[in-house]
Amino acid sequence: MRVVLLALMIAMMLAMLDNMIIGTAMPTIVGDLGGLEHLSWVVTSYTLATAASTPIWGKLGDLYGRKGVFLSSIVLFLIGSVLSGMAQDMGQLIAFRAVQGLGAGGLMVGVMAIIGDLIPPRERGRYQGMMAGVMALAMIGGPLVGGTITDHWGWRWTFYINLPLGAIALVAISAVLHLPKKRSEARIDYLGAALLTVGITAIVLVTTWGGTEYAWTSAVIMELIGIGVAALVGFVFWQARAAEPILPLHIFRSLNFTLMSVIGFIVGFVMFGATLFLPLYQQSVQGASATNSGLLLLPMLGAMLVTSMVAGRVTTQTGRYKVFPLLGGALLVVGLYLLSLMDTETSRLTSGVYMAVVGLGMGCLMQITMLVAQNSVEMKDMGVASSSTTLFRTLGSSFGVAIMGALFNHRVQDVMAERAGALGSKVTEQSAQLDAASLAKLPAAAREAYQHAVSAGTHGAFLLGAAVAVVALVAAVFVKEVPLKGAAPKTEEAAAAPAQVSEAV
Numbered sequence: 186m187r188v189v190l191l192a193l194m195i196a197m198m199l200a201m202l203d204n205m206i207i208g209t210a211m212p213t214i215v216g217d218l219g220g221l222e223h224l225s226w227v228v229t230s231y232t233l234a235t236a237a238s239t240p241i242w243g244k245l246g247d248l249y250g251r252k253g254v255f256l257s258s259i260v261l262f263l264i265g266s267v268l269s270g271m272a273q274d275m276g277q278l279i280a281f282r283a284v285q286g287l288g289a290g291g292l293m294v295g296v297m298a299i300i301g302d303l304i305p306p307r308e309r310g311r312y313q314g315m316m317a318g319v320m321a322l323a324m325i326g327g328p329l330v331g332g333t334i335t336d337h338w339g340w341r342w343t344f345y346i347n348l349p350l351g352a353i354a355l356v357a358i359s360a361v362l363h364l365p366k367k368r369s370e371a372r373i374d375y376l377g378a379a380l381l382t383v384g385i386t387a388i389v390l391v392t393t394w395g396g397t398e399y400a401w402t403s404a405v406i407m408e409l410i411g412i413g414v415a416a417l418v419g420f421v422f423w424q425a426r427a428a429e430p431i432l433p434l435h436i437f438r439s440l441n442f443t444l445m446s447v448i449g450f451i452v453g454f455v456m457f458g459a460t461l462f463l464p465l466y467q468q469s470v471q472g473a474s475a476t477n478s479g480l481l482l483l484p485m486l487g488a489m490l491v492t493s494m495v496a497g498r499v500t501t502q503t504g505r506y507k508v509f510p511l512l513g514g515a516l517l518v519v520g521l522y523l524l525s526l527m528d529t530e531t532s533r534l535t536s537g538v539y540m541a542v543v544g545l546g547m548g549c550l551m552q553i554t555m556l557v558a559q560n561s562v563e564m565k566d567m568g569v570a571s572s573s574t575t576l577f578r579t580l581g582s583s584f585g586v587a588i589m590g591a592l593f594n595h596r597v598q599d600v601m602a603e604r605a606g607a608l609g610s611k612v613t614e615q616s617a618q619l620d621a622a623s624l625a626k627l628p629a630a631a632r633e634a635y636q637h638a639v640s641a642g643t644h645g646a647f648l649l650g651a652a653v654a655v656v657a658l659v660a661a662v663f664v665k666e667v668p669l670k671g672a673a674p675k676t677e678e679a680a681a682a683p684a685q686v687s688e689a690v
Contacts, residue, residue: 189303192357193296194319195350196259200235200292201320203266203285203347204228205327210340217340218275226279229393234286236389236579237382242291243298243572244373244431247565251299252364256355258291263351270344285344297555297571302364306560306669308501316552317493321486324460329480377431380420387413388580392587396594436570441667442561444660446577448510449554451657453581455517455650456547458589459485459524462643463540469639470529471536484537485544492548500669506553507666513549514658520546521651528640550657554578560669585650592649593642600641604634 211227246254265285272278334342387409399405424430437443460482467473467481496509520543527536555574562570627635 188357188361190300190315192354192361193299194315195354196255196292196358197296197316198319198323199259199262199347199350199354200289201323202327202330203289204231205323206331206334206343206346210331210335210343213335213340214278215275218272218278227275227282229389230279230283231286231289232393232579232583233386233389234283235290236576236583237385238287238290239294239576239579240381240431240569240572241373241378243294243568243570243575246295246298246568248373248429250364251295251302251568252358252362255291255295255299256358258288258295259351259355259358260288262288262292263348264288266344266347266351270341293575294568294572297559297575298568299362299364301559301567301571302564306556317490317548320551321490324482324486325480372429374423374427374429374431377420377423377427380416380423381431384413384416384420385576385580387416389583392583395587396591401591431569432573433566433569436562436566436573439561440663441665442558442570444664445554445558445561445574447660448514448550448657449558449574450577450581450584451653451660452547452550452554453578454585454588454653455521455543456585457582458585458646458650459521459540459543461586462589462593462646463524463536466527466639466643467533467536470527470636471531471533473533482540485540485547488541488544489548489551492545493552496549496553500553500556504669505666506557506669507661507664509549509553510557510661510664511658513546513553514654514661516542516546516549517654518546518651518658520544521647521654525644525647525651527643527647529636546654556669557664560667589646589649593646596645597635597638597642600638601634604637 207227214227242254242258262285265281265283265288268281269278269285272281330346331343334340334346391406391409391413394409395401395406420432421434424432424434437446463485464473464481473481496506500506500509520539520541523539523542524536527539555571558570558574559567
């Protein structure tokens with residue numbers, strides 16, 4: 186079991202680490218391949234492919250067996266990694282990143298679904314710390330590893346580094362993982378898959394392009410919104426009639442599953458917004474080094490890791506879990522509100538404490554959402570439940586980065602115009618997010634104005650995050666504490682035995 190879990194964690198790290206590593210290599214990649222105007226598509230193509238393929242991987246696992254489908258996703262991810270490393274121009278890199286994203290869509294879903302197959306929900310909590318640790322390691326180590334590899338081996342090795350890790354996961358899972366083989370006569374719902382892919386693609390493009398490539402009120406954005414809404418409405422209509430739907434609507438009859446989907450969306454919204462704006466604030470306002478951007482998040486990620494481990498242990502021992510969504514929602518609201526109070530005078534110690542509060546909230550929510558969602562469905566729908574929860578978190582991250590980013594950019598540009606006049610407007614007309622080199626070249630007055638502008642921008646972004654987190658807290662209130670499936674710990678069984686004897690006497 187330990188070998189299988191180690192292999193699953195390696196596969197999970199592959200999916201999470203990739204974007205973190207690539208981010209620090211992007212300036213070097215653009216310098217080598219050119220195509221600066223298409224830079225955003227290197228990330229967007231990966232995100233689109235991951236989001237669109239996630240539900241399909243989950244359904245394939247339910248129909249044809251988890252092991253074979255999961256191994257296929259690892260192979261596809263590694264093929265995409267090799268091709269991306271061999272790319273000769275930006276167009277090829279974008280296309281190969283999409284291939285890599287298709288594989289990544291199956292990695293996270295496969296890990297969660299296989300753990301759901303192997304470990305009863307009652308026992309699953311004790312492994313939450315392991316998954317949270319992998320996430321923290323990816324977020325902290327990704328930028329550092331990416332910068333080191335790019336400086337010493339070249340940017341192509343940021344993709345090739347996936348090969349040895351992927352090979353270890355492949356060999357271990359092939360040799361040690363034993364799951365019942367499935368072979369279903371059911372057919373894949375191709376129409377449902379197509380409608381869902383179009384809908385998700387349109388949504389991600391709206392959140393990616395809105396306010397940056399195109400104005401929010403532009404014809405392109407309006408058309409994408411129309412296409413996305415029409416495709417998703419058509420998808421829901423078809424899923425109610427399809428013989429073997431990609432996303433069975435009956436799983437949403439479970440109140441707990443629906444609430445976990447909502448909470449997962451909000452966790453994604455908040456987490457990726459925080460990881461985007463916190464390093465920016467600390468670099469621009471507090472003068473921290475960009476090289477150590479991953480380490481700047483350590484208070485938040487460390488608190489998240491510790492809390493997730495405690496939540497897992499308590500859930501395993503008691504079988505009770507409702508307290509964690511409630512506590513997590515409350516801490517998230519308070520933590521984000523505290524982050525919104527940061528200004529140009531806030532010390533690193535103070536901001537670190539605020540981040541730790543947010544981390545405590547996320548630690549209570551991150552893995553509990555998946556645990557409760559999986560506990561709310563039958564075993565035959567385990568893959569669909571895992572993929573749906575992952576999808577909602579992915580979509581939440583897209584919306585969080587887009588909406589918080591739009592608010593941040595708008596506020597920065599307004600404050601720069603107020604404090605630095607025409608110079609301020611000129612400084613931020615291309616981008617509201619200046620790198621360290623650009624910031625160092627500014628006159629002292631403009632640099633001070635920019636620090637105040639970033640403080641104002643982060644204030645608005647985190648205040649919005651706090652308001653959105655209130656929804657997660659409200660959703661947690663309505664969670665029903667359904668007993669977790671699986672045996673209770675032996676200590677409880679042993680304690681119960683004498684009581685039963687005394688009652689019999």
